[in-house]
Amino acid sequence: MEKISGGSTFSGLSRFPSNAKWRVPPSADLQAILSSGTVEESVVHSRVRRLLERMYREGRLCSATSATDIGVVMNEIFPMPGQLDQAAYERYIDPADRTMVYHSVRDAYTTPNTANRANLGTAMQDAATTALAVSNDATGLRAVFGPTEWSTAQAGYRLIHNRLIAISADIEHRISTDYNLDAEETFLGRWASFDDQHIHLLSRVVSDPLTPQSKVTLLHEASHLAASRIDDYGYYGSPGFEAAEEATKVNNAAHYEELPRRIWGISRYAGQTFTPGLSSSGAPLTTEEQIRAEGVEYYRLAWDAAANFDKLIKDVRRNQLDGTPLDGATVARMLEVSPLMDLTLHEQMISPPEVTGLDITTSESIVRAMGMAMRNVPNVPNVMPMGSFLSAADEIAAGVSLAVDAAMAAYGGLLGDAARDRRLVDWLHDHYRNVYP
Ligand SMILES: [Zn+2]
Known part of the structure; x- marks a missing residue:
C-alpha cells in the first residue's frame, strides 16, 4: 500500500495552472x-x-x-x-490533446526517459549540496524551526542530503513520472513513499529539473524519504504557514523548503524569523485567519484522500488491462466510493465491476475539484459564524464548516447537490491516509 504525500502545486494558492483541465475518455x-x-x-x-x-x-x-x-x-x-x-x-474535444482526452493509464506511471536522467541526477546532487549547507546554518535553522527543534531539523537535512545522493544513483528504480499528465490534472504534482523509498514526479520536473522550483520539489519529496515522521501539515505559503508550532514545523516537509528557497532566491519569507502563533506582520492570527487556515487544511486532507483513491482506481485499471484479478477488499472500497462520486462501478451489471475510462476521468475530476475548492478557502466571504460559542475552538469549528461549504459553492458544486458534495468532502477528509483497504 503506497501512501501519497502531496504536491507542490498547492504552494501557490493564487496560481492556477492554465494548462491543466478536465478530461474525458476518447x-x-x-x-x-x-x-x-x-x-x-x-x-x-x-x-x-x-x-x-x-x-x-x-x-x-x-x-x-x-x-x-x-x-x-x-x-x-x-x-x-x-x-x-x-x-x-x-x-x-480535440482527440490528440492529452489535456482534453485521457490517453493511457500506463503512461501515467512510468520510468523517466533516458534522455532526462542525467540532468535529474545533477539536480538531485545540487539539492543535496544545499541541504548539507543548510544543516550547518544554525542561525537559519533557529529562525525557521525555533529554539527547541532546530537541531532535529539539522539532523533532518543531513538525512535529506543522504537520500538525495542515494536516489540520484538509482533513478531508474527510485523515480517515476507521468507523461499522461494525470498529476497536472489533479494538482498532485508529485508524491513520495517512505516505505518504498520512491518518488513520483511531474513530467515537467523530469524534463526541466535544474530550475530552483524543480529542485525545491526534489528536496521536498526527499524529506518524506528521510524520516517517516516528515509528512505534509500545510503547504508552502498556505495561511498560517509562518505561524505554525515548532512541533509541526519540524515534521512538515514544506518547512524544509524554506532555507533552501532562501539560498535559491525563491523564498516568500526571506530574512524572517518564524514565531508560532504570529503572522509575518507580527500580529497574532485572528479567529477568521485561524478558520481559513483550518479550512484549507480540511480540503488538503480531502484532496489527499481523493488523490489516493484516484491512484487506487488507476492501479486497478492497469491490473485489469494486465488480467490481474482484484482482491475483495479493493472491490468493496471501490463500490463504497462509486455512489459517493457518481462513478459507474455500482451501476454496472457485471461483478467485479470494470474500471472504465469514465470512472478514471470522473475520479480525477474530483481530485481536481478538491484542489480548486481548497484554493477558494482563503477568499470566500462570510466564514465567521453567527451566535455565541462556549469556546474559541467551537467557534473555529463552526467557521470551518461554513468555509468548507462556501468554498465548494464558489467552485460551482460537484454533484448538483450541496449536501451530497459535503458528504463526499467529509468522507474523503475522514479517510485521509486510509483510502487503500
Ligand atoms: Zn509532501
Whole structure:
C-alpha cells in the first residue's frame, strides 16, 4: 500500500495552472462502453454530461464551438440510442490533446526517459549540496524551526542530503513520472513513499529539473524519504504557514523548503524569523485567519484522500488491462466510493465491476475539484459564524464548516447537490491516509 504525500502545486494558492483541465475518455472508449452493455446508457450519458459541464465551467471545450447549452452538445454527441457521433464529439474535444482526452493509464506511471536522467541526477546532487549547507546554518535553522527543534531539523537535512545522493544513483528504480499528465490534472504534482523509498514526479520536473522550483520539489519529496515522521501539515505559503508550532514545523516537509528557497532566491519569507502563533506582520492570527487556515487544511486532507483513491482506481485499471484479478477488499472500497462520486462501478451489471475510462476521468475530476475548492478557502466571504460559542475552538469549528461549504459553492458544486458534495468532502477528509483497504 503506497501512501501519497502531496504536491507542490498547492504552494501557490493564487496560481492556477492554465494548462491543466478536465478530461474525458476518447470517443472509441465511450463507444465501447455503450456497446458493451455493462452500464446502462442513461448512466453513461449522465457521467459524460457532468464531465462536459465541468470542462465547460473552466472554459475549455474547443473554442471553435459556441455552444453554451450542454443539453444541445449532448444531443449532438449522442444522436441515437447506443451511438456516439465521433465527429460531433471531436468538435468539442480535440482527440490528440492529452489535456482534453485521457490517453493511457500506463503512461501515467512510468520510468523517466533516458534522455532526462542525467540532468535529474545533477539536480538531485545540487539539492543535496544545499541541504548539507543548510544543516550547518544554525542561525537559519533557529529562525525557521525555533529554539527547541532546530537541531532535529539539522539532523533532518543531513538525512535529506543522504537520500538525495542515494536516489540520484538509482533513478531508474527510485523515480517515476507521468507523461499522461494525470498529476497536472489533479494538482498532485508529485508524491513520495517512505516505505518504498520512491518518488513520483511531474513530467515537467523530469524534463526541466535544474530550475530552483524543480529542485525545491526534489528536496521536498526527499524529506518524506528521510524520516517517516516528515509528512505534509500545510503547504508552502498556505495561511498560517509562518505561524505554525515548532512541533509541526519540524515534521512538515514544506518547512524544509524554506532555507533552501532562501539560498535559491525563491523564498516568500526571506530574512524572517518564524514565531508560532504570529503572522509575518507580527500580529497574532485572528479567529477568521485561524478558520481559513483550518479550512484549507480540511480540503488538503480531502484532496489527499481523493488523490489516493484516484491512484487506487488507476492501479486497478492497469491490473485489469494486465488480467490481474482484484482482491475483495479493493472491490468493496471501490463500490463504497462509486455512489459517493457518481462513478459507474455500482451501476454496472457485471461483478467485479470494470474500471472504465469514465470512472478514471470522473475520479480525477474530483481530485481536481478538491484542489480548486481548497484554493477558494482563503477568499470566500462570510466564514465567521453567527451566535455565541462556549469556546474559541467551537467557534473555529463552526467557521470551518461554513468555509468548507462556501468554498465548494464558489467552485460551482460537484454533484448538483450541496449536501451530497459535503458528504463526499467529509468522507474523503475522514479517510485521509486510509483510502487503500
Ligand atoms: Zn509532501
